[in-house]
Each structure stands twice: as structure tokens, then as C-alpha cells.
Amino acid sequence: xxxxxxxxxxxxxxxxxxxxxxxxxxxxxxxxxxxxxxxxxxxxxxxxxxxxxxxxxxxxxxxxxxxxxxxxxxxxxxxxxxxxxxxxxxxxxxxxxxxxxxxxxxxxxxxxxxxxxxxxxxxxxxxxxxxxxxxxxxxxxxxxxxxxxxxxxxxxxxxxxxxxxxxxxxxxxxxxxxxxxxxxxxxxxxxxxxxxxxxxxxxxxxxxxxxxxxxxxxxxxxxxxxxxxxxxxxxxxxxxxxxxxxxxxxxxxxxxxxxxxxxxxxxxxxxxxxxxxxxxxxxxxxxxxxxxxxxxxxxxxxxxxxxxxxxxxxxxxxxxxxxxxxxxxxxxxxxxxxxxxxxxxxxxxxxxxxxxxxxxxxxxxxxxxxxxxxxxxxxxxxxxxxxxxxxxxxxxxxxxxxxxxxxxxxxxxxxxxxxx
Ligand SMILES: *Cc1c(COP(=O)(O)O)cnc(C)c1O
Numbered sequence: 046x047x048x049x050x051x052x053x054x055x056x057x058x059x060x061x062x063x064x065x066x067x068x069x070x071x072x073x074x075x076x077x078x079x080x081x082x083x084x085x086x087x088x089x090x091x092x093x094x095x096x097x098x099x100x101x102x103x104x105x106x107x108x109x110x111x112x113x114x115x116x117x118x119x120x121x122x123x124x125x126x127x128x129x130x131x132x133x134x135x136x137x138x139x140x141x142x143x144x145x146x147x148x149x150x151x152x153x154x155x156x157x158x159x160x161x162x163x164x165x166x167x168x169x170x171x172x173x174x175x176x177x178x179x180x181x182x183x184x185x186x187x188x189x190x191x192x193x194x195x196x197x198x199x200x201x202x203x204x205x206x207x208x209x210x211x212x213x214x215x216x217x218x219x220x221x222x223x224x225x226x227x228x229x230x231x232x233x234x235x236x237x238x239x240x241x242x243x244x245x246x247x248x249x250x251x252x253x254x255x256x257x258x259x260x261x262x263x264x265x266x267x268x269x270x271x272x273x274x275x276x277x278x279x280x281x282x283x284x285x286x287x288x289x290x291x292x293x294x295x296x297x298x299x300x301x302x303x304x305x306x307x308x309x310x311x312x313x314x315x316x317x318x319x320x321x322x323x324x325x326x327x328x329x330x331x332x333x334x335x336x337x338x339x340x341x342x343x344x345x346x347x348x349x350x351x352x353x354x355x356x357x358x359x360x361x362x363x364x365x366x367x368x369x370x371x372x373x374x375x376x377x378x379x380x381x382x383x384x385x386x387x388x389x390x391x392x393x394x395x396x397x398x399x400x401x402x403x404x405x406x407x408x409x410x411x412x413x414x415x416x417x418x419x420x421x422x423x424x425x426x427x428x429x430x431x432x433x434x435x436x437x438x439x440x441x442x443x444x445x446x447x448x449x450x451x452x453x454x455x456x457x458x459x460x461x462x463x464x465x
Pocket of ligand 1: 102104105123125146243245246247283284285286323324325326327
């Protein structure tokens with residue numbers, strides 16, 4: 046794990062401290078470098094041909110300020126719950142710019158999506174029957190698809206792998222007579238014009254993702270061929286590009302992903318289908334970090350421990366699955382500048398009242414002292430944006446920052462100082 050603080054991040058942290066953003070009442074903040082975010086989105090859009098439409102997976106970060114920026118920079122929005130749906134609507138995404146995926150859509154949610162013209166990816170045959178019932182009574186502008194599970198297997202993190210044999214998502218392509226049932230479903234429903242898959246998130250290698258998309262692409266072609274008409278016009282290939290949590294290097298890049306898709310499924314780039322993607326983590330994770338004050342330090346059983354304000358409430362997966370979700374933590378001094386000094390193996394713990402609340406176990410860092418700060422890298426997706434309400438800890442304030450290192454401009458994205 047490379048805990049070097051880049052000059053950009055060092056400049057941002059030092060300015061945040063100087064500007065009084067890290068105050069007694071706010072010993073923990075989130076920061077999003079919106080220039081970096083914009084750069085990532087530009088890279089995403091320029092790495093793919095123009096007929097790819099990129100929907101941001103809102104579960105990675107539903108903060109209104111973030112959704113607003115992302116919409117302004119040309120992405121649409123993938124949502125998977127009524128809360129995310131509402132957040133997307135509030136951020137100004139129109140029905141046609143929203144893709145609604147969820148394995149547990151209620152009738153109310155189906156009605157909302159179909160009335161607003163959101164793209165609806167149906168998860169299973171029971172949901173399909175509900176959509177049939179809705180369409181028997183009403184008319185919808187929605188693009189409607191089926192989510193299939195290509196059953197190509199899992200990646201390094203079982204909990205993030207959605208294309209295993211027994212995953213809870215989509216219709217298992219290899220099970221029983223599902224393949225034929227899917228073809229029949231399209232044959233009898235001209236309004237089914239989309240086919241969707243999402244192979245998994247973090248931990249899925251590119252060749253696994255490409256294999257899942259290849260099966261989906263082949264199925265779409267098979268369905269159209271068997272119907273003798275070009276009924277499926279949209280392929281939604283999901284998200285899941287993994288993020289490198291080991292260093293600042295972006296790997297794999299969107300360019301690597303496109304290369305893997307071009308090698309495995311050249312037809313995807315022929316323009317036969319409009320293609321939708323649903324990236325979340327890879328769009329946002331590396332654009333942000335957490336800064337947290339070290340409140341106390343101690344030595345227990347000869348083991349140094351720093352008690353900071355960043356724990357399970359903002360780094361939930363890392364705390365509960367420390368081996369699978371290691372993140373980089375850097376030591377900063379009392380003015381939030383990179384801390385120097387010999388490295389000492391220590392634990393970096395959080396404020397929650399349970400013993401496992403540790404964000405870095407036995408990590409070699411300059412020895413932390415009370416009043417210092419720590420930086421938790423790559424945490425703008427699924428970390429401070431997805432808080433765990435435990436101990437009624439206060440919600441976190443988040444700042445956006447842009448501009449040159451010497452003239453940084455901070456804006457408040459989410460203000461929350463009050464202790465509950
Ligand atoms: C979570 C999810 C995504 C986004 O995954 P990332 O790993 O954040 O890119 C996209 N589509 C669906 C259906 C998801 O559940």
C-alpha cells in the first residue's frame with residue numbers, strides 16, 4: 046500500500062486545515078476534488094464511442110451536489126431503490142435519463158418508473174408479470190429490458206459478484222429452460238427492447254466482465270435473429286470496473302476496459318445496439334478522501350493505537366471486511382501536512398463503540414499523536430457517501446474543491462456539524 050500523499054492532496058488537506066474546515070465540532074470531513082472527477086468523466090466519455098451512454102450508478106454516491114455535477118457533465122443515472130430514484134429526480138435527471146435496476150421493485154416503484162419514462166430493467170419473471178399488468182392498463186415511454194445473469198462465475202469478492210450460478214440478481218441464463226423462456230418473453234412482447242447484465246463490482250477481473258457481456262451480446266443477437274426483427278436496440282452492460290486501492294495509479298483504466306471489450310466482443314462496437322454502461326466506483330472513488338483528527342493515542346499490549354474520528358460510520362466495508370477492503374491511510378501532522386518520521390506499526394481505529402472499529406490494522410506509519418490527522422484515500426464512492434448509522438455519530442461534512450493547487454476553491458457539498 047502506497048501511503049504517499051500526492052502534492053495535490055497535500056495542498057488540499059493543508060488548505061482545508063488553514064481555512065478552518067477541520068474544527069473542534071468537525072473532526073472528520075470528506076473532500077471531493079471536482080477537477081479530478083471531471084477528468085475521470087471526460088476520460089470515460091472519450092474512451093468509448095459516442096453511441097455508448099454512461100449512467101452513473103447512484104449507489105456509489107447519492108449526494109445531491111455530486112449528482113448535479115455528474116448530470117452537468119453528461120452522464121445519466123442508474124438507480125436501484127426508491128431513495129436513489131428520488132435523489133436522481135431531485136438532481137434534475139429526466140425520466141429518460143434514469144435507469145431503474147432493483148431486484149425488489151414494489152408496484153409503487155414500477156408505476157413510478159413506467160409513468161416517468163425511466164428505463165426499467167426487470168429482474169425476474171414475476172416482475173415481468175407485474176409490468177405486463179401495468180402495460181395492460183397504461184402506456185409508457187420507458188425503455189424496458191430484462192436483466193440476465195450470464196452465470197460466468199465470481200471475482201475476488203464473493204459479496205460483490207453478481208454473475209455466479211446462484212446470485213440473487215437477474216434471470217439465470219443457464220438454468221432450466223430459462224434461455225427459451227427469455228426468447229419467448231421477447232417474442233410475445235414487442236415493447237421489450239433492452240437486455241441488461243451487471244457481472245459484479247470491485248474484484249471482478251476484466252476478462253470475467255467481458256465474458257458476461259459477451260454472453261449477453263450473443264443472446265441479444267440470437268433473440269433478434271429468431272424474431273426476424275431488430276427488437277432489442279439497447280444493451281445495458283452494467284458497471285463494475287474495479288478500482289486500485291493500493292496507490293494513486295488508475296488501473297485498470299476505462300481504456301483498458303474498452304480494449305478488453307473490443308478484444309472479446311468486437312461486435313459491441315459495430316453500432317448495432319445503443320449501449321448503456323453503469324459505472325459507479327470507478328467514476329468517483331479516487332476523486333475523494335476523508336480527513337479525520339486523531340483524538341487520542343495509546344499502547345495496548347505493546348501495540349500502538351490511534352483513536353481517530355473515521356471508523357465504521359464512513360468506512361463500513363473496510364471495518365467489517367478488513368482483508369478484502371484495505372484502503373490506504375496516510376499520517377498527517379497537526380496542520381494536516383504529510384507527517385514525517387520513522388514508521389511504526391500501529392492500528393488506526395475509529396470512534397465507534399465496538400472493538401473491531403479499525404480502519405488500518407498493523408500499518409507502518411509515522412507514529413500518530415493526538416491532534417494529528419489521518420487521510421483515508423479513494424473514499425468518494427461507497428465510503429463517506431454511504432454512511433452507516435451507528436452510535437448516532439454525526440453525519441459528515443463534505444467539501445468540493447477545484448482550481449490550481451495554489452488557488453484552491455472550496456465549496457460545501459454537504460454541511461453537517463451538529464452532534465446528535
Ligand atoms: C452496484 C451496481 C453498479 C455499479 O457498480 P460499480 O462497481 O460501482 O461500478 C451498476 N449496476 C448495477 C446493477 C449495480 O448493482
